[in-house]
Amino acid sequence: MKPAPFAYARPGTLAEAVALLGAEPGAARILAGGQSLMPMLNFRLAQPALLVDINRIADGAVLRQDADGLTLGPLVRHADLLRHCAAGRGHPLLAAALPLIAHSGIRNRGTVCGSLALADPAAELPACAVALDAELDLVSPRGTRRIGAEAFFRGIYETALAEDEMIAAVRFPPADPNWRWTCLEVARRQGDFAIAGLAAGFCATGAPAARLVAFGVAERPLRLAAAEAALTARGSDAAVATLADLDLLGGGDYPAAYRRQVLGTLLTRAAAALGAPA
Amino acid sequence: MSARTGMPDSLDTKDSVDISCRVNGETVAARVPVRQSLVDFLRHGLGLTGSHVGCEHGVCGACTIVLDGRCVRGCLLLAAQADGAEIETIEGATASGRLDALRAEFVTRAGLQCGFCTPGMLLTAAEFLDAGGGPDRSEIRDALSGNYCRCTGYHAIVDAVEAAARSHPRSA
Numbered sequence: 063m064k065p066a067p068f069a070y071a072r073p074g075t076l077a078e079a080v081a082l083l084g085a086e087p088g089a090a091r092i093l094a095g096g097q098s099l100m101p102m103l104n105f106r107l108a109q110p111a112l113l114v115d116i117n118r119i120a121d122g123a124v125l126r127q128d129a130d131g132l133t134l135g136p137l138v139r140h141a142d143l144l145r146h147c148a149a150g151r152g153h154p155l156l157a158a159a160l161p162l163i164a165h166s167g168i169r170n171r172g173t174v175c176g177s178l179a180l181a182d183p184a185a186e187l188p189a190c191a192v193a194l195d196a197e198l199d200l201v202s203p204r205g206t207r208r209i210g211a212e213a214f215f216r217g218i219y220e221t222a223l224a225e226d227e228m229i230a231a232v233r234f235p236p237a238d239p240n241w242r243w244t245c246l247e248v249a250r251r252q253g254d255f256a257i258a259g260l261a262a263g264f265c266a267t268g269a270p271a272a273r274l275v276a277f278g279v280a281e282r283p284l285r286l287a288a289a290e291a292a293l294t295a296r297g298s299d300a301a302v303a304t305l306a307d308l309d310l311l312g313g314g315d316y317p318a319a320y321r322r323q324v325l326g327t328l329l330t331r332a333a334a335a336l337g338a339p340a
Numbered sequence: 341m342s343a344r345t346g347m348p349d350s351l352d353t354k355d356s357v358d359i360s361c362r363v364n365g366e367t368v369a370a371r372v373p374v375r376q377s378l379v380d381f382l383r384h385g386l387g388l389t390g391s392h393v394g395c396e397h398g399v400c401g402a403c404t405i406v407l408d409g410r411c412v413r414g415c416l417l418l419a420a421q422a423d424g425a426e427i428e429t430i431e432g433a434t435a436s437g438r439l440d441a442l443r444a445e446f447v448t449r450a451g452l453q454c455g456f457c458t459p460g461m462l463l464t465a466a467e468f469l470d471a472g473g474g475p476d477r478s479e480i481r482d483a484l485s486g487n488y489c490r491c492t493g494y495h496a497i498v499d500a501v502e503a504a505a506r507s508h509p510r511s512a
């Protein structure tokens with residue numbers, strides 16, 4: 063199918079882009095990689111009056127790694143970050159998560175910030191952002207504010223973004239060398255959205271600590287606090303047992319009980335991979 | 341203010357735009373409707389029908405083209421976004437000779453039947469090999485996971501890419 067008519071603007075700066083969003087709130091949509099928005103337009107699931115194409119904004123592809131961690135502008139593509147991480151930089155959780163996203167042709171175009179803005183409940187990067195306490199800079203004609211990933215994700219495709227706001231950058235804190243990280247998921251085929259997935263970190267140095275954030279099982283990235291406590295105190299079997307208390311998404315081909323089963327298996331595998339006690 | 345969008349004139353928006361880009365090495369200038377996809381422009385505007393249109397939502401990979409050096413979905417880009425870009429289609433890649441080894445192996449191994457998926461398969465496989473991809477079959481399957489084939493069952497395509505990786509190893 064073809065998109066419904068829309069007007070098209072290609073601003074050259076971030077300020078121009080948010081001015082366009084602010085001029086007619088709710089009628090304009092940011093076009094970043096287009097790997098989610100273009101299918102929605104082609105199916106006419108989205109019919110914005112104006113597309114604000116940010117692909118030519120100045121300095122949009124900034125990818126900076128320094129003492130503050132890793133800062134990514136709105137035009138950093140999945141493939142850019144994957145290449146950065148594959149060289150041993152970036153963050154080990156992101157290095158593990160990025161190859162699970164879609165396919166090479168889609169990673170070449172889709173952006174990290176776009177994936178966060180979309181907030182698909184089965185997407186990998188929102189869960190990684192929550193697991194790593196990433197921060198987002200949101201810009202609007204009214205100014206800039208900073209928000210933590212935990213507060214940013216609200217529900218299925220729902221975020222803290224106002225209609226005139228866009229993500230100007232995301233910042234992942236520096237990787238702590240004492241922590242090990244992995245990202246595991248089960249999907250029907252390579253590149254499909256996950257039926258259930260888990261971003262997992264474990265620190266065995268000093269007092270043990272764990273970070274577990276599930277995706278594909280709830281309306282937003284789900285921090286598994288009880289499982290984290292159980293994993294550090296008693297091991298992975300105890301951590302899996304805590305999943306019984308969770309209220310998980312069902313529906314479609316995958317009832318909640320199945321997602322719980324898959325999540326438990328992923329948790330056991332992640333714990334083993336990270337050297338956490340069984 | 342623009343009547344259509346209520347935008348300040350300085351940020352006016354349009355229903356069609358003039359673009360200028362390079363396609364297979366040649367400069368192209370055209371006026372395109374803003375909602376035309378890039379692959380439709382290449383096929384209908386320029387007659388480059390080697391890029392195919394299957395699903396129009398990013399799933400099948402038949403519309404794969406090379407934009408500024410990277411394989412992308414032609415159906416998920418607007419023609420308007422091609423302004424200032426360097427585009428290579430299967431026609432240009434074939435003429436350049438850079439796909440010769442892969443094409444020969446696709447023929448030898450029967451890696452195509454109807455040919456609908458083949459342009460996307462070839463461009464994606466070439467990108468994989470150029471990035472240093474080797475003959476590991478699971479890596480090849482991974483690299484081609486975004487390209488659907490309804491005929492071959494994939495096995496022969498993986499055979500062809502594996503053979504090309506062995507006969508033309510790259511160092512990158």
Ligand SMILES: Cc1cc2nc3c(=O)[nH]c(=O)nc-3n(C[C@H](O)[C@H](O)[C@H](O)COP(=O)(O)OP(=O)(O)OC[C@H]3O[C@@H](n4cnc5c(N)ncnc54)[C@H](O)[C@@H]3O)c2cc1C
Nearest residue numbers: 092094095096097098099164172173176179185228229398
């Ligand atoms: C076949 C297929 C398989 C896929 N599989 C996966 C997968 O397994 N996992 C996964 O996570 N994703 C998957 N995706 C989606 C892909 O990762 C997208 O790139 C990503 O979800 C959105 O990024 P984008 O840059 O393409 O955003 P766009 O499609 O351009 O935009 C998506 C939404 O975010 C908004 N937006 C974009 N950038 C910003 C910004 N900076 N500030 C505010 N709003 C913004 C847009 O207005 C729009 O509403 C898949 C896509 C396809 C087509």
Ligand code: FES
Nearest residue numbers: 394395396401415
């Ligand atoms: S037509 Fe573009 S991916 Fe199917």
Ligand code: FES
Nearest residue numbers: 453457489490491
């Ligand atoms: S050869 Fe027919 S779709 Fe692949």
